[in-house]
Amino acid sequence: xxxxxxxxxxxxxxxxxxxTRKLTRxxxxxxxxxxxxxxxxxxxxxxxxxxxxxxxxxxxxxxxxATARWQRRVHTPLGGRVEVVDGAxxxxxxxxxxxxxxxxxxxxxxxxxxxxxxxxEAGIVGLGGGMFPTYAKLDPAHPIDTVLVNGCESExxxxxxxxxLSEHRDELDCGLALAMRAVGARAGVVVDRxxxxxxxxxxxxVRDQLGRDIxxxxxxxxxGALVLNVQSVRALHRAVCLGEPLVSRVITVAGGAVxxxxxxxxxxxxxxxxxxxxxGVDPAHAAAIVAGGPxxxxxxxxxxxxxxxxxxxxxxxxAEVGARAEHPCIRCGRCxxxxxxxxxxxxxxERPGPEVLRCFGCGACHYVCPSAIPLTSRLREASVxxxxxx
Amino acid sequence: MKGPFLRSPQSTxxxxxxxxxxxxxxxxAAxxxxxxxxxxxxxxxxAGAVAVEATLKHRSVADGSAVVTGAIVALLLPAxxxxxxxxxxxxxxxxxxxAPWGGLGKNPFNPAALSRAVLMVALPAxxxxxxxxxxxxxxxxPLSKEIGATAPSWTALVVGDAPGCLGQAAPWAVxxxxxxxxxxxxxxxxxxxxxxxxxxxxxxxxxxxxxxxxHAPWLVGDPMLHLFGxxxxxxxxxxxxxxxxxxxxxxxxxxxxxxxxIATMAIRNFTPYPDGAALAVLxxxxxxxxxxxxTIERRTQLGTSSRARRGRREWRVPWGRQREVSDxxxxxxxxxxxxxxGS
Numbered sequence: 001x002x003x004x005x006x007x008x009x010x011x012x013x014x015x016x017x018x019x020t021r022k023l024t025r026x027x028x029x030x031x032x033x034x035x036x037x038x039x040x041x042x043x044x045x046x047x048x049x050x051x052x053x054x055x056x057x058x059x060x061x062x063x064x065x066a067t068a069r070w071q072r073r074v075h076t077p078l079g080g081r082v083e084v085v086d087g088a089x090x091x092x093x094x095x096x097x098x099x100x101x102x103x104x105x106x107x108x109x110x111x112x113x114x115x116x117x118x119x120x121e122a123g124i125v126g127l128g129g130g131m132f133p134t135y136a137k138l139d140p141a142h143p144i145d146t147v148l149v150n151g152c153e154s155e156x157x158x159x160x161x162x163x164x165l166s167e168h169r170d171e172l173d174c175g176l177a178l179a180m181r182a183v184g185a186r187a188g189v190v191v192d193r194x195x196x197x198x199x200x201x202x203x204x205x206v207r208d209q210l211g212r213d214i215x216x217x218x219x220x221x222x223x224g225a226l227v228l229n230v231q232s233v234r235a236l237h238r239a240v241c242l243g244e245p246l247v248s249r250v251i252t253v254a255g256g257a258v259x260x261x262x263x264x265x266x267x268x269x270x271x272x273x274x275x276x277x278x279x280g281v282d283p284a285h286a287a288a289i290v291a292g293g294p295x296x297x298x299x300x301x302x303x304x305x306x307x308x309x310x311x312x313x314x315x316x317x318x319a320e321v322g323a324r325a326e327h328p329c330i331r332c333g334r335c336x337x338x339x340x341x342x343x344x345x346x347x348x349x350e351r352p353g354p355e356v357l358r359c360f361g362c363g364a365c366h367y368v369c370p371s372a373i374p375l376t377s378r379l380r381e382a383s384v385x386x387x388x389x390x
Numbered sequence: 391m392k393g394p395f396l397r398s399p400q401s402t403x404x405x406x407x408x409x410x411x412x413x414x415x416x417x418x419a420a421x422x423x424x425x426x427x428x429x430x431x432x433x434x435x436x437a438g439a440v441a442v443e444a445t446l447k448h449r450s451v452a453d454g455s456a457v458v459t460g461a462i463v464a465l466l467l468p469a470x471x472x473x474x475x476x477x478x479x480x481x482x483x484x485x486x487x488x489a490p491w492g493g494l495g496k497n498p499f500n501p502a503a504l505s506r507a508v509l510m511v512a513l514p515a516x517x518x519x520x521x522x523x524x525x526x527x528x529x530x531x532p533l534s535k536e537i538g539a540t541a542p543s544w545t546a547l548v549v550g551d552a553p554g555c556l557g558q559a560a561p562w563a564v565x566x567x568x569x570x571x572x573x574x575x576x577x578x579x580x581x582x583x584x585x586x587x588x589x590x591x592x593x594x595x596x597x598x599x600x601x602x603x604x605h606a607p608w609l610v611g612d613p614m615l616h617l618f619g620x621x622x623x624x625x626x627x628x629x630x631x632x633x634x635x636x637x638x639x640x641x642x643x644x645x646x647x648x649x650x651x652i653a654t655m656a657i658r659n660f661t662p663y664p665d666g667a668a669l670a671v672l673x674x675x676x677x678x679x680x681x682x683x684x685t686i687e688r689r690t691q692l693g694t695s696s697r698a699r700r701g702r703r704e705w706r707v708p709w710g711r712q713r714e715v716s717d718x719x720x721x722x723x724x725x726x727x728x729x730x731x732g733s
Contacts, residue, residue: 010399012404012407012408012411012574156396288391288395290393290395293393294393294394294395294396295393295394295395295396296393296394297393297395298391298392298393299391299392299393299395314395316395316396320395320396321395321396321397322396322397322398322399323397324397324401327401327402327403327450327453327494328450328493328494328495328496329495330402330405330494330495330633330634331495331633331634331636331638332405332633332634332638333578333633333636333637333638333639333643336638336639336686337639337640342686344638344639344682344686346638347682347686363393363394363396366393366394366397367394367396367397367398368398368400369397369398370398370400370401370402370404370405371401371402371495372397372401372402376393376394377392380392
């Protein structure tokens with residue numbers, strides 16, 4: 001009977017949306033066992049180690065050339081023997097490898113330069129996915145009055161930032177205080193409200209919290225706001241107070257094909273295949289394996305690893321992916337309604353204009369299209385063309 | 391491989407099935423009230439539409455759009471339409487209203503309304519004959535300005551005793567189907583609401599006079615007559631909400647419904663035609679591309695589209711508002727900490 005009801009509902013297009021956040025919302029963060037080998041992508045960086053060298057955990061293994069505009073530093077999360085492969089450093093863990101202990105510091109005694117230097121040396125980058133160096137956002141050239149801690153992870157399935165907010169509030173408060181001191185802000189807001197889909201987009205956080213519209217081609221700092229991801233703020237606290245470089249993050253592993261969904265603290269550089277194996281995913285059963293969110297993430301290649309910007313890994317079933325044949329556009333306008341910046345999506349797909357460059361690829365139009373037209377990819381192609389012309 | 395990797399369960403085929411399901415109470419009620427001839431007319435209309443669709447090069451019978459067109463054509467037929475007329479109406483809707491324009495989604499005019507308009511001109515005898523019988527009573531539509539038309543009673547309108555088109559045999563069933571479409575979010579609720587409220591408002595304020603209304607002085611000042619008489623309800627829930635021929639933005643759709651309402655009332659009160667709903671829909675369809683241009687294109691050109699769009703609720707990606715803070719101790723929402731706590 002229930003099968004028949006499900007068939008009728010599916011025919012009417014009423015199949016209930018898959019419970020996405022409920023899967024992991026109450027799953028406390030647990031450490032995933034460290035992998036035997038971590039691989040750290042270091043393309044474009046100067047290596048500080050060579051093949052065969054033995055390194056301690058938390059040791060610096062690569063850094064930007066001194067001439068680079070933005071300084072990046074990569075530390076190994078695992079102690080062991082180094083192997084340099086093209087574009088990446090693999091560290092094969094050794095059981096007895098030591099850990100470099102960072103310098104514990106009292107946050108109250110630091111001035112702004114010390115905070116910025118600690119962020120730079122720890123190699124903290126935006127953990128929301130942008131991976132822009134955090135120390136550069138603490139630049140004093142722009143007066144900033146409010147620091148916003150962005151906990152609006154609006155991608156479905158993802159609850160890792162929510163868990164960090166729930167479980168590590170003290171670390172966040174300390175990190176926020178440090179960020180406020182670094183930029184001289186008077187107010188700090190921890191934002192964990194998430195009312196609609198792309199609410200976590202930086203511009204929308206600033207607009208919704210402060211009522212300030214960021215003009216096209218400007219950044220939050222141009223309207224006096226600094227937006228930092230929850231986990232970046234936590235990493236800032238740990239770097240400054242505990243001397244710990246950025247070597248791990250919390251990810252959500254979920255999706256219909258995952259047997260043990262949850263929130264896991266993982267070492268950066270862990271192969272995604274190992275994460276999936278630890279959570280009980282049979283890759284043959286999953287229709288799509290996605291890193292970084294079902295809307296804005298990308299499909300996983302066999303040898304991909306967890307990077308600082310990977311918010312989670314999803315193994316989705318065919319029902320969740322909802323693959324079906326593309327139909328002609330019926331001009332229903334659902335994409336226009338769904339677009340958070342109000343782009344005339346069908347008109348832009350037919351006849352691209354400069355407006356298309358404002359699309360940030362949230363995927364809402366793709367999601368709602370009843371004719372299953374891959375609108376987001378079409379817009380992406382159109383913006384590539386448009387960019388070339390510009 | 392780039393995403394997104396999720397899709398809403400709402401498919402084009404699902405939309406078509408929903409419309410057919412929503413139209414079926416009205417069709418079923420018509421069969422109950424009018425008997426076998428109505429059933430024959432409905433089946434002929436659907437068969438005519440599907441038959442023409444099946445002969446096309448780029449046919450899309452499987453998605454159900456031809457069945458939807460046929461069902462809506464049936465709702466617009468005169469209550470005593472013979473099967474051959476119904477079959478022609480269905481065939482015209484696809485063959486003239488949809489196929490020549492490039493098929494599904496490319497037609498500028500509503501196929502069902504276009505087919506009715508063409509037949510009104512070609513075979514006026516079947517559309518303007520005042521005789522409309524059931525229970526052996528013959529009467530003229532209360533919307534017609536003929537001699538012999540009578541003022542309807544309130545209950546007769548709602549229950550469907552007032553003469554008119556087939557979809558009018560049970561106005562309550564049309565409303566029920568329409569509300570189902572609203573509940574399923576198949577259609578934008580703003581369209582029927584804007585259309586019906588504008589009709590009622592215009593009915594209340596429109597000046598009267600024998601020159602305007604002919605032999606039907608009750609046409610003035612009675613919103614109920616205009617809401618439940620003629621094809622108003624069918625137009626509100628089934629014609630104006632056709633995605634292909636309506637504007638693509640919410641604001642455009644509201645203006646579109648207002649244009650249709652003004653045209654409907656103008657035709658009813660200032661022309662000899664008894665019911666202007668289908669013609670008004672065609673007129674509004676003609677404005678839709680222009681409404682698209684002034685609403686969505688200009689909006690983005692002005693660069694105002696990043697402004698707050700918090701008011702929108704429809705057809706949004708549905709996982710907003712799902713999250714609650716699970717530890718209960720903290721209110722959900724922004725928490726301010728204005729004083730550094732680490733020092």
